[in-house]
Amino acid sequence: MSEHAPVGGKLLTKPFLFFAVLFMIALAFLATRFIFGLGSVTNLNDGYPWGIWIVIDVMVGTALGCAGYSVALLVYILNKGEYHPLVRSAVLAGLFGYGLAGLAVMIDLGRYWQFYTLLWPGFIQVNSVMLEVAWCVMAYIAVLFVEFAPVLLERFGFKNLQQKLSKVMFLIIAVGILLPTMHQSSLGTMAVVAGYQISDLWQTQLLPPLFLISAILMGYAIVPFESMLASMGLRRPMETDLLAKLSGVTLAVTVFYLVLRFGDLLWRGALGLAFAGNLDALMFWIENLLFVVPILLLAKRSNRNHPRLMFLSAVSLLLAGSIYRINTYIVGYHPFAGGDWHYFPSVGEMMVTVGIFSFEVMLYLLAVKTLPVLHRA
Amino acid sequence: MALNRRDFLKLSAAGVGGALCTGNAQAVQREPKQLPPEAVGMLYDSTLCIGCKACMAACKAANGMPPEQTGEADIMWDTPIELSGKTLNVIKVYRDETVPVSEQASLVKDQEKNGYAFMKRHCLHCVDPSCVSACPVSAMTKDPLTGIVEHHKERCIGCRYCVYGCPFGVPKYEYNEAFGQIQKCQFCAHLQAKGELPACCDVCPTGATLFGKVTDLQAEAERRLAIQPGESYVFPRGKLGGDRPPHEAKIPKYRKELYGDKELGGTQILYLAGVPFDKLGLPTNVPDYGYPTLTEGIQHMLYKWMIAPAVLLGGLAYVVHRNTQKSHESERQSDSDTSSEGGES
Numbered sequence: 001m002s003e004h005a006p007v008g009g010k011l012l013t014k015p016f017l018f019f020a021v022l023f024m025i026a027l028a029f030l031a032t033r034f035i036f037g038l039g040s041v042t043n044l045n046d047g048y049p050w051g052i053w054i055v056i057d058v059m060v061g062t063a064l065g066c067a068g069y070s071v072a073l074l075v076y077i078l079n080k081g082e083y084h085p086l087v088r089s090a091v092l093a094g095l096f097g098y099g100l101a102g103l104a105v106m107i108d109l110g111r112y113w114q115f116y117t118l119l120w121p122g123f124i125q126v127n128s129v130m131l132e133v134a135w136c137v138m139a140y141i142a143v144l145f146v147e148f149a150p151v152l153l154e155r156f157g158f159k160n161l162q163q164k165l166s167k168v169m170f171l172i173i174a175v176g177i178l179l180p181t182m183h184q185s186s187l188g189t190m191a192v193v194a195g196y197q198i199s200d201l202w203q204t205q206l207l208p209p210l211f212l213i214s215a216i217l218m219g220y221a222i223v224p225f226e227s228m229l230a231s232m233g234l235r236r237p238m239e240t241d242l243l244a245k246l247s248g249v250t251l252a253v254t255v256f257y258l259v260l261r262f263g264d265l266l267w268r269g270a271l272g273l274a275f276a277g278n279l280d281a282l283m284f285w286i287e288n289l290l291f292v293v294p295i296l297l298l299a300k301r302s303n304r305n306h307p308r309l310m311f312l313s314a315v316s317l318l319l320a321g322s323i324y325r326i327n328t329y330i331v332g333y334h335p336f337a338g339g340d341w342h343y344f345p346s347v348g349e350m351m352v353t354v355g356i357f358s359f360e361v362m363l364y365l366l367a368v369k370t371l372p373v374l375h376r377a
Numbered sequence: 378m379a380l381n382r383r384d385f386l387k388l389s390a391a392g393v394g395g396a397l398c399t400g401n402a403q404a405v406q407r408e409p410k411q412l413p414p415e416a417v418g419m420l421y422d423s424t425l426c427i428g429c430k431a432c433m434a435a436c437k438a439a440n441g442m443p444p445e446q447t448g449e450a451d452i453m454w455d456t457p458i459e460l461s462g463k464t465l466n467v468i469k470v471y472r473d474e475t476v477p478v479s480e481q482a483s484l485v486k487d488q489e490k491n492g493y494a495f496m497k498r499h500c501l502h503c504v505d506p507s508c509v510s511a512c513p514v515s516a517m518t519k520d521p522l523t524g525i526v527e528h529h530k531e532r533c534i535g536c537r538y539c540v541y542g543c544p545f546g547v548p549k550y551e552y553n554e555a556f557g558q559i560q561k562c563q564f565c566a567h568l569q570a571k572g573e574l575p576a577c578c579d580v581c582p583t584g585a586t587l588f589g590k591v592t593d594l595q596a597e598a599e600r601r602l603a604i605q606p607g608e609s610y611v612f613p614r615g616k617l618g619g620d621r622p623p624h625e626a627k628i629p630k631y632r633k634e635l636y637g638d639k640e641l642g643g644t645q646i647l648y649l650a651g652v653p654f655d656k657l658g659l660p661t662n663v664p665d666y667g668y669p670t671l672t673e674g675i676q677h678m679l680y681k682w683m684i685a686p687a688v689l690l691g692g693l694a695y696v697v698h699r700n701t702q703k704s705h706e707s708e709r710q711s712d713s714d715t716s717s718e719g720g721e722s
Contacts, residue, residue: 039552110535
């Protein structure tokens with residue numbers, strides 16, 4: 001009946017248990033954080049109030065979750081129906097990416113028990129970029145649930161409900177495209193208020209479009225990345241033809257991104273900082289060379305059918321977008337007033353981040369084995 | 378397909394394209410905020426400060442802040458070296474690092490080379506504060522009359538965006554508390570409500586920390602800058618225009634500028650000094666508008682009355698509807714089985 005099917009197979013496999021152990025370690029660090037405060041686990045300090053729990057778990061995490069958004073743009077707006085088999089797993093990646101980012105926010109909030117004030121009409125501050133991001137992300141998690149609902153309804157046989165939902169699904173999908181457009185760009189806008197504290201290599205009013213486009217790219221990259229791992233780990237055939245076409249789209253968007261990025265740097269006269277020979281400059285080149293790698297790999301049309309090259313360019317893009325976010329918010333951030341501050345994440349901080357991503361993998365394995373997510377083999 | 382692409386381009390023009398226009402030379406800006414009508418502030422004259430730190434002790438007492446031990450473990454008294462979750466006000470010192478420690482007795486006060494100078498750090502109560510603009514839950518507010526920037530912990534979610542955004546590195550979070558809060562100078566709003574002076578201005582023996590209306594303090598600073606160094610001047614104490622006995626001293630060699638007059642849109646705490654302000658930890662490579670004018674400029678352009686998002690949503694819904702209809706029809710033609718038609722299938 002459906003073109004999708006559960007993969008099936010044993011749940012408690014060795015990889016699953018491995019990720020479960022990593023998740024347990026994270027839980028131990030989290031217990032410490034909640035009993036003794038953020039300082040007991042993290043290296044956050046009076047100069048660097050934001051660390052990897054915000055920048056990796058939330059900013060990178062939601063950008064990785066843009067798979068659903070990016071593929072929806074292709075399928076429903078550009079009307080590239082042929083990419084349709086990728087939608088379900090992309091929406092699932094989105095659901096986990098965003099859901100866990102929401103969880104990570106609660107871990108990092110210093111006064112998490114007052115989270116409700118974000119929804120309190122008398123308290124909300126509508127000029128705040130963070131308020132917009134918070135609302136958009138909350139709404140988008142709900143939208144992703146609804147977008148994923150057909151999978152559950154199909155699995156548990158609620159055909160009637162599934163057909164009713166399909167009638168309004170176009171609206172849900174439209175909202176599901178609008179919301180990430182808003183908050184992924186606003187995650188860039190959020191850095192603008194830091195002003196001079198962020199190096200001119202990253203500080204610009206073009207942060208919103210740059211964050212948006214790089215998030216779309218990460219969304220496209222996560223699709224072949226996930227598909228490739230699924231084909232290796234779950235021994236499934238690859239959707240090579242489809243992924244090859246997607247690579248063409250990725251290539252075009254990457255070129256556009258780099259033109260905008262370097263055009264902005266030249267226009268602001270900030271490119272000189274890239275030759276300053278310091279950590280900022282080094283990280284700037286690592287970030288942007290990782291954006292160039294997929295262009296080199298995918299420029300030749302015949303390369304786009306090559307699974308290994310496709311995988312490499314996807315990994316390169318995921319790293320590039322991630323490092324762009326880390327550079328903007330942490331590496332390029334130089335608090336001037338009050339002292340000589342430094343930040344590098346502690347082991348506990350890193351283990352919590354690893355644990356959250358491990359949890360994401362566990363949920364993914366659970367979902368594809370028991371629910372009709374992946375395209376029928 | 379061509380038609381669809383055209384639709385997409387139209388949508389892009391409303392969304393991403395609109396954002397691209399922000400590249401136009403920081404042109405996307407909202408109007409800068411103006412000094413509130415009854416703005417109160419402080420003039421800190423670094424040349425008058427003797428580094429006695431009476432203001433630090435008074436601040437801790439007035440705000441119930443705990444002592445803070447730094448450095449050697451056997452130091453038993455309050456020794457903060459920077460603002461923190463325990464310290465809202467701190468006196469710091471600049472000294473010429475090129476002079477070896479053994480010759481520091483020869484350092485001259487308020488001079489950059491072979492010299493040293495004091496600096497008082499706390500909230501500057503910006504005219505256009507980044508923290509107020511950043512805070513999602515109005516836990517940072519600016520009083521519309523007095524202009525005091527106040528933190529309300531009962532609303533705060535602890536996201537620390539105010540800490541991240543503050544150009545002066547002022548708000549601090551209590552990282553070593555299970556239920557920590559943001560701490561920052563509230564300009565002793567609780568004392569001012571009773572008609573008293575902020576504790577630091579009240580206790581300062583030299584008038585280095587002077588309370589007053591911001592416009593009056595600006596005029597006072599301009600008077601000091603206009604007089605020749607070495608000439609005699611009567612320095613007020615406590616409150617400008619108050620009834621405390623002033624003291625007479627010679628006008629020092631000021632840097633001929635008043636910090637806070639225009640930096641980042643202006644601040645209600647103003648600084649006079651004999652050494653460059655960046656040596657005292659004040660950022661000087663800053664525009665004369667506040668950064669919130671840039672972020673709110675972007676936000677207001679994209680989200681004013683939510684018109685642009687509503688238009689974009691309408692366009693998206695139309696295109697998605699048409700495209701899914703089409704694929705539904707073609708599926709119906711090619712395949713009689715409709716059971717797989719979730720909206721997203």
